[in-house]
Amino acid sequence: MSSSVKPSAGRFAPSPTGPLHLGSLIAALGSYLVARKSGRRWLLRVDDLDRPRVVEGAAAGILRLLEELGFEWDGTPLWQSERDDRYAEILQQLKNKGLVYPCSCTRREILGSAPHLGEEGPVYPGTCRQGPAGQRQELAWRLQVDQHPISFCDGLFGDHQQNLQQEVGDFVLFRSDGLFAYQLATVVDDLDSGVDQVVRGADLLSSTARQIYLYRCLDSEPPEYLHLPLVLGLDGKKISKRHGELGVVRSDNGSEMMRFALNFLNQPLPAELNGSPATQMLDWALEFFDESLLERAQKSLPELQENL
């Protein structure tokens, strides 16, 4: 499973759980500019793995908008919902290596048995390592982690370290509801597509150590990571559906949103391009994007409420 046979690539992987949001536009823009500036391909992937959360028509709407805004991706987009066979194959490889095990624990049982809470909920204490401990028929599959801390250097957030055993526990690759987990799918897809540079929102910083661990279990090299700050609303929370229409990218505000996204990434768009079509701003950015300016990118933009 070497990624070296494919030309290097970055990617954008939106989840079609609603319309394109400013936060996603920033991730698209950041990954696009960093990839293109480094001579990489830029791939598009639809993360529609979590079927119950997928909104019908959302993926088509996101792709159409990206095209309108001037993004040009390489090849055809990959749809995670069409990749179950491949994920199953990789899960089988991990089973053959004895690295995963079935778990019968319910959410409530885990809450009751977890010694402490990690960054993303209760730390799974390994209850089912010797075999499913409960009665539930629907089994999840967990990847056994070890005690060695995972270290990586993020392109923007710098050095990070996480001890998976202490802070996460053995984590789920296949869910008890029959769906493959995000962590497995994203690593398999990035590997298969030759993605060696991941630029995405900082809400995924806490998933990175798990993904690096998974790469190692698959005898593969992890990509470089660069996490972008999140756009926050006036309430200090990440801009999302709970903020209603605020931050939703549409055809009629594409130019304004693109200007805002470039501003957020700390790229000094010339004043004469203010109000010009998004495609023109994107052309300017492809030429003049300066990755070193990302370091001083804003962490939150309180004026968001009034301006959009």
Ligand SMILES: [Zn+2]
């Ligand atoms: Zn269990």
